[in-house]
Amino acid sequence: MTTTAIPDPLRRRARTHGDDVALEFEGDVLTFAELDRRATACDQLLRQRGLGSGDAVATLLHNRPELVAIAHGGPRGGRRFAPLGARLTAPEVAAMLKTCAAKVVFCEAATRDVVVEATRGLAMDCIDVDEIATANEIAAESEDRDFDLHDTHTIVFTSGTSGAPKGVRLTWGNHLYSAMASALNLGLDAGDRWLCCLPLNHVGGLSILMRSVLYGNAVELHRRFAPGDANAAIRARRTTIVSVVANMLQRMLDDDERPYPECLRAVLVGGGPVPAMLLERCRAAGVPVLHTYGLTETASQVATARPGRDDAGVGPPLLFADIRIDNGGDDAGVGIAGDIEVRGPTVSPGYVGEPDHPASGWLRTRDRGWLDERGCLHVLGRADETIVCGGENVHPAEIERVLESHPAVAEAFAAGVPDQDWGAVIHAAVRLTGEVSPAELETHCRAHLAGFKVPRRLLPVDDFPRTAAGKIARREARELLYTASNRDVR
Amino acid sequence: MTTTAIPDPLRRRARTHGDDVALEFEGDVLTFAELDRRATACDQLLRQRGLGSGDAVATLLHNRPELVAIAHGGPRGGRRFAPLGARLTAPEVAAMLKTCAAKVVFCEAATRDVVVEATRGLAMDCIDVDEIATANEIAAESEDRDFDLHDTHTIVFTSGTSGAPKGVRLTWGNHLYSAMASALNLGLDAGDRWLCCLPLNHVGGLSILMRSVLYGNAVELHRRFAPGDANAAIRARRTTIVSVVANMLQRMLDDDERPYPECLRAVLVGGGPVPAMLLERCRAAGVPVLHTYGLTETASQVATARPGRDDAGVGPPLLFADIRIDNGGDDAGVGIAGDIEVRGPTVSPGYVGEPDHPASGWLRTRDRGWLDERGCLHVLGRADETIVCGGENVHPAEIERVLESHPAVAEAFAAGVPDQDWGAVIHAAVRLTGEVSPAELETHCRAHLAGFKVPRRLLPVDDFPRTAAGKIARREARELLYTASNRDVR
Numbered sequence: 013m014t015t016t017a018i019p020d021p022l023r024r025r026a027r028t029h030g031d032d033v034a035l036e037f038e039g040d041v042l043t044f045a046e047l048d049r050r051a052t053a054c055d056q057l058l059r060q061r062g063l064g065s066g067d068a069v070a071t072l073l074h075n076r077p078e079l080v081a082i083a084h085g086g087p088r089g090g091r092r093f094a095p096l097g098a099r100l101t102a103p104e105v106a107a108m109l110k111t112c113a114a115k116v117v118f119c120e121a122a123t124r125d126v127v128v129e130a131t132r133g134l135a136m137d138c139i140d141v142d143e144i145a146t147a148n149e150i151a152a153e154s155e156d157r158d159f160d161l162h163d164t165h166t167i168v169f170t171s172g173t174s175g176a177p178k179g180v181r182l183t184w185g186n187h188l189y190s191a192m193a194s195a196l197n198l199g200l201d202a203g204d205r206w207l208c209c210l211p212l213n214h215v216g217g218l219s220i221l222m223r224s225v226l227y228g229n230a231v232e233l234h235r236r237f238a239p240g241d242a243n244a245a246i247r248a249r250r251t252t253i254v255s256v257v258a259n260m261l262q263r264m265l266d267d268d269e270r271p272y273p274e275c276l277r278a279v280l281v282g283g284g285p286v287p288a289m290l291l292e293r294c295r296a297a298g299v300p301v302l303h304t305y306g307l308t309e310t311a312s313q314v315a316t317a318r319p320g321r322d323d324a325g326v327g328p329p330l331l332f333a334d335i336r337i338d339n340g341g342d343d344a345g346v347g348i349a350g351d352i353e354v355r356g357p358t359v360s361p362g363y364v365g366e367p368d369h370p371a372s373g374w375l376r377t378r379d380r381g382w383l384d385e386r387g388c389l390h391v392l393g394r395a396d397e398t399i400v401c402g403g404e405n406v407h408p409a410e411i412e413r414v415l416e417s418h419p420a421v422a423e424a425f426a427a428g429v430p431d432q433d434w435g436a437v438i439h440a441a442v443r444l445t446g447e448v449s450p451a452e453l454e455t456h457c458r459a460h461l462a463g464f465k466v467p468r469r470l471l472p473v474d475d476f477p478r479t480a481a482g483k484i485a486r487r488e489a490r491e492l493l494y495t496a497s498n499r500d501v502r
Numbered sequence: 503m504t505t506t507a508i509p510d511p512l513r514r515r516a517r518t519h520g521d522d523v524a525l526e527f528e529g530d531v532l533t534f535a536e537l538d539r540r541a542t543a544c545d546q547l548l549r550q551r552g553l554g555s556g557d558a559v560a561t562l563l564h565n566r567p568e569l570v571a572i573a574h575g576g577p578r579g580g581r582r583f584a585p586l587g588a589r590l591t592a593p594e595v596a597a598m599l600k601t602c603a604a605k606v607v608f609c610e611a612a613t614r615d616v617v618v619e620a621t622r623g624l625a626m627d628c629i630d631v632d633e634i635a636t637a638n639e640i641a642a643e644s645e646d647r648d649f650d651l652h653d654t655h656t657i658v659f660t661s662g663t664s665g666a667p668k669g670v671r672l673t674w675g676n677h678l679y680s681a682m683a684s685a686l687n688l689g690l691d692a693g694d695r696w697l698c699c700l701p702l703n704h705v706g707g708l709s710i711l712m713r714s715v716l717y718g719n720a721v722e723l724h725r726r727f728a729p730g731d732a733n734a735a736i737r738a739r740r741t742t743i744v745s746v747v748a749n750m751l752q753r754m755l756d757d758d759e760r761p762y763p764e765c766l767r768a769v770l771v772g773g774g775p776v777p778a779m780l781l782e783r784c785r786a787a788g789v790p791v792l793h794t795y796g797l798t799e800t801a802s803q804v805a806t807a808r809p810g811r812d813d814a815g816v817g818p819p820l821l822f823a824d825i826r827i828d829n830g831g832d833d834a835g836v837g838i839a840g841d842i843e844v845r846g847p848t849v850s851p852g853y854v855g856e857p858d859h860p861a862s863g864w865l866r867t868r869d870r871g872w873l874d875e876r877g878c879l880h881v882l883g884r885a886d887e888t889i890v891c892g893g894e895n896v897h898p899a900e901i902e903r904v905l906e907s908h909p910a911v912a913e914a915f916a917a918g919v920p921d922q923d924w925g926a927v928i929h930a931a932v933r934l935t936g937e938v939s940p941a942e943l944e945t946h947c948r949a950h951l952a953g954f955k956v957p958r959r960l961l962p963v964d965d966f967p968r969t970a971a972g973k974i975a976r977r978e979a980r981e982l983l984y985t986a987s988n989r990d991v992r
Contacts, residue, residue: 017845019824027877028808030820161847192682196717202809226821227686317520319692328518331716334648336507357505357651387517389524 018184021225022048022084024429033230036249039079044228050077050144051085057147058091061137063115065090068167070114072105072123072130074098075212078141082118083212083221087165087184088157094167094179095213098123099462104177105130110381112167112179112364161185167217167364168310171398171407179364184216185277187222189357190311193330194223197316198253198278199304204229207245207254209237213499216255216283216403219312239267251273258281259401259434262290271298278319280304283403284435285393303327305391309360309375313391325381326392332356336374337383349382351395397486399428399436406465411440414460415467418453420446425476427466427490429497438468439493443475471496507648508674511715512538512574524928525718526739527567534718540567540634541575547637551627553605555580559655560604560619561703562595562613565725568631569702571641572608573711577655577674578647584657584669585703588613589952594619594667596981602657602669602854634668651675657854658705660798661888661897669854670798672705677712679847680801684713684818687806688743688768688792694719697726697744706745706773706893709802710823729757740765747773747893749924751791752780768809770794773893774925775883793817795881799850799865805879815871815880822846826864827873839872841885889918889926896955901930904950905957908937908943915966916957917980919987929983930957933965961986 025034026048028221037041042050058069069086071094073079079095086093094112097106105126109117116137118283119127125458127138129401154338159165165184165398172178206224209229224231232245237256242264245251252275261281279294282304294301304316305326315335317327336343339350350360353374362368378398381391399406408426415424422445442453457466477488515524516538525532530539548559559576561584563569569585576583584602586595595616599607606627607615616626649655655674662668696714698721700707714721722735727746732754735741742765746754751771769784772794784791794806795816805825807817819825826833829840843864850865852858858866868888871881889896898916905914913933918926932943942959947956967978 015845015849018822018847021821024821076772195685195690200685201688331511331514355505357508359505486676 016161016185018158018161018188019158020088020156021357022051023156025225025228029228032228035109036232037075038235040077042077044225045083046082047077050081051088053147054078054081054085054144055088055498057139057144058086058116059089060147061116061139061166063091066092068094068112069116070094070096070109070112070117071213072096072098072100072117072119072127073141074120074122075208075217075233076120076141077233078118078120078144079212080221080231080233081144082141083166083218084225088161089161090160092164092167092181094169095218096169097211097213097462099464100126101367101458101462102126102458104136108169108177108179109134109136111169111177149495159184161188162361164361166218168218168308171405171410174407174409176337176410178366180215180360181362181364182360184310186311186358186360187219188226189332190219190313191223191226193332193358194219194313194316195227196331197318199319200227201252202228202254205232206230207232207234207242207251209234209242209245209260210255210257210403211236214283214403215306215308215312216257220255222311239263243268246272246276252276253278253280255280255282257281257446258286260292260400261294261299262287262433265290265293265297265299267296276300280313280316282306282313284400285391287390287432299373305381305389306381307354307375307377309377310354310356310358311360312358314354314358317388323388324384324386325388327389329389332358335383335389337381338376339376344382346385348380349380349392351392352377352379352381352389385472395501397427399426399438401428401431401436401438401464402434402483404464406438411438411457411461411465411467415440415442415453416458417460418448418456420444420448421453423476423484425484425486425489425493427486427493429469429493437468438465439469439471439497441471441473441476441489441493441496443473471498506675508647508651508678510578510646512541513646515715515718519718522718524714525567525570526720527565528569528725530601532567534715537567537571537574538717541578542938543637544568544571544634545578547629547634548576548606549579550637551606551629555583556582558582558584558602558604560584560599560602560607560970562586562588562590562607562617563631563702564610564612565698565702565707565723566610566631567723568608568610568634570711570721570723571634572631572750573656573702573708574715577649578806580650582654582657582671584659585708586659587701587703587952589954590616590946591950592616592619593950594952596624598659598667598669599624599626601659601667605720611957639871649674651678652851654851656708658708658798661895661900661971664897664899666900668856669823670705670850671854672798672801672850673850676801676848676850677709678716679822680709680803681713681821682718683848684709684803684806685717687803687808688822689809691717691742694742695722695740696720697722697724697732697741699732699735699750700745700747700893701726704893705774705796705798705802706747707906710745712801717850729753733758736762736766742766743768743770745770745772747771748776749892751784751789752777752923755780755783755787755789764766766790768792770803770806771795772803773882774890777922793882795846795869795879797865797867799867800844800846800848801850804844804848809880813878814874814876815878817957818877818881819879822848825873825879827871828866834872836875837872839870839882840991842867842869842871842879842881882889887917889916889928889954891918891921891926891928891954892924894926894954901928901947901951901955901957904947905930905932905943907950908938908946910934910938911943913966913974915976915983916980917976921960927958928955929959929961929987931961931963931966931979931983931986933963959987 025044030045114191317323334355337350344350409424426440515534520535807813824845827840834840901916916930
């Protein structure tokens with residue numbers, strides 16, 4: 013039996029590459045040694061609070077260095093790091109904290125009120141991130157600890173099929189194999205500098221941090237995405253790799269049309285479909301764009317186009333990932349569409365509070381696609397009704413449940429309507445039983461849903477198209493929303 | 503539970519990078535697609551012979567493309583690849599074949615006689631490598647099979663403490679983590695081309711093949727090391743990385759003093775001590791030399807100097823390796839010498855025919871060394887009497903046993919005597935009971951020992967210095983050999 017423990021890579025980097033830049037944030041530069049000290053301070057703070065192996069550490073923070081320190085120090089000693097989106101509402105946060113059974117949640121000034129409200133009645137410590145700095149002063153060097161590859165390291169929330177967000181358990185092994193597979197595709201260079209302007213509660217942002225401590229490369233972290241800031245990072249501070257969703261890249265190109273410097277070697281575009289026009293525009297402008305397909309459940313990339321190869325679709329599966337197209341129980345042949353399934357060591361063992369996936373089993377992705385004769389994957393879209401809006405996954409059930417919780421709403425239906433900028437935007441139709449203004453319904457939504465989930469349009473209907481059994485005929489209802497949105501345009 | 507199976511990397515490379523160069527040998531170029539076809543042919547041949555999971559496939563071959571095909575196709579389906587050194591004698595080969603319980607052994611014209619003699623009386627198929635080419639013609643594409651990280655993939659023989667060579671079991675996981683750790687130190691570039699002029703039955707050569715299918719880089723393979731050929735590969739065919747032992751590098755620099763081209767980015771020197779003069783000479787000549795420390799039991803590198811950092815000793819441990827200096831049961835502090843111990847996922851689960859190492863345990867390396875305040879390892883030499891001769895490890899007991907098997911030899915003693923070119927050369931002292939000429943004893947040795955193990959000098963003695971218990975006082979006996987060798991020089 014080979015050991016499955018790996019030395020803590022940040023601690024190791026701090027020792028062997030202590031003076032190298034680990035993180036740059038708003039002009040402040042942290043070396044690996046300094047980042048390790050902060051992670052150690054966080055670890056000690058959590059130990060003082062009595063958190064041990066298996067306990068979850070949640071955060072409700074915008075991107076900031078303290079969040080990076082918690083991402084590395086939080087999971088030490090077998091704890092689990094559970095970053096939540098800083099834009100979520102108190103009811104959303106409360107549901108997630110309960111799901112992952114968090115013992116503590118870190119907040120900041122901007123999120124304190126939401127956390128206080130969300131944790132009301134819950135036995136949960138709410139810690140201001142500034143306390144890490146205080147702990148820092150008293151922190152002695154803690155002993156080295158290993159990460160076991162099979163231990164859950166992170167819990168990342170994603171939209172579930174029922175509309176209740178699910179906590180994806182990612183092991184240190186999942187992160188490690190994901191980082192390795194990415195490097196085997198993109199190459200590794202000591203001078204690499206990865207721009208992270210995705211939120212760190214998303215696997216796309218989080219995986220940049222994991223790669224950084226494994227590769228030893230610098231990360232420039234942005235509090236939030238702004239096209240001008242991203243362009244400045246690339247032009248002035250020699251970014252070599254950046255991860256974005258299509259809408260972000262579009263806005264970056266709109267912001268500044270000048271060619272990027274040569275040092276930019278990969279622009280990974282994922283989190284949903286990429287318009288062919290955008291890919292064309294990138295190619296024409298010499299932007300080294302690489303379309304990628306990934307999932308929270310696979311700790312990021314599954315398939316990624318290869319540098320310099322002009323791959324079709326999202327490229328071939330990365331080295332450790334097996335992809336199968338399921339066509340009604342059979343393995344679909346080349347060129348035949350079906351449900352995308354994934355297998356390999358980057359696949360999460362399961363969701364918090366649910367039984368593990370079978371280790372040798374295939375993960376059903378809820379995406380449809382096909383493989384071409386060169387082995388490249390083409391993604392057609394979601395197999396279910398999940399709406400992909402600017403890289404965020406939202407399930408209609410979540411919106412519908414909130415709308416139907418309003419006393420004046422008898423029934424609700426939500427769907428994504430195609431949108432040039434965001435891929436899709438959320439529209440909803442409501443059958444009302446009482447008097448309610450659109451503004452009042454919107455306020456109700458805003459109290460329960462993060463801003464990006466609030467329907468852009470609310471269409472009152474007298475009734476819905478129905479199935480023989482009397483349920484909403486969802487395909488026809490979606491058509492109804494599409495038609496209404498087209499009418500607006502004309 | 504995360505899966506521990508990984509897709510066959512050669513098959514994967516063949517599919518996604520089929521036209522890329524995998525191997526170059528004496529002017530012949532093999533793509534990944536062609537190498538996969540040959541590995542598949544080898545797999546099918548072995549299946550036809552009835553070999554299944556757990557069965558060992560041995561080889562007695564010089565470096566050649568067929569050996570590479572067997573290295574990849576042999577272990578498919580859970581079999582074990584056991585490459586033996588082409589210079590070994592029939593008795594040595596027979597002992598190894600018995601140890602690893604090989605079902606078949608591949609030979610070539612140059613090794614056929616030895617294999618026939620070694621397998622006499624053993625239930626073992628002897629296959630000429632040319633049969634792979636025949637199988638090739640009938641080979642259909644076999645189904646994809648995974649490698650389980652915990653399965654033994656390779657058996658590599660190394661000198662044991664008792665003098666009987668031991669078969670080190672290396673799992674696919676050992677190879678994978680070793681390759682990844684090496685890449686995290688050296689970087690990964692799509693244009694890399696690794697020169698392999700080490701024998702493939704050594705972990706130093708073998709690990710180049712494993713890296714190649716994982717990284718997707720080309721390997722230039724040489725049948726045997728020749729300084730001029732190695733220099734030509736670097737100068738004319740753009741080698742970027744080469745692995746050598748000190749003596750090889752010395753001879754390469756002696757052969758041609760011109761500076762190497764810029765594309766050569768790493769010269770890994772391992773397999774034993776490297777004279778400070780040689781390191782100095784390399785630095786002066788701009789050779790990007792990186793001293794490395796590795797073991798068969800760790801699937802190659804444990805610690806390696808970092809590119810561009812001018813590290814002391816053999817550099818810091820690679821990312822997945824933990825190093826401890828054991829000083830009589832305690833962890834030695836910085837700067838204090840002791841026995842080097844290693845832990846991590848590259849450490850072999852154990853030796854063929856012996857119980858597994860404990861998974862969480864430390865591997866005792868039989869080398870002595872110390873860690874400096876920057877975390878770099880300094881290797882002082884063997885903790886036991888193993889002789890390191892031009893990168894080959896030889897235990898004195900093996901030589902002594904062969905000498906004592908001659909009827910005229912009552913007692914024998916062997917040791918390594920320092921040598922400028924080879925690090926050490928083997929000298930032996932014999933107490934005779936009968937009449938025997940030095941030439942006759944040498945012939946006896948040559949019949950039982952590979953050429954590099956045959957003592958360069960045989961010193962007849964009337965008696966040995968002895969311990970109180972009457973055993974040979976080995977330290978004093980070694981002094982006796984040193985003194986005699988110095989007398990020769992003067």
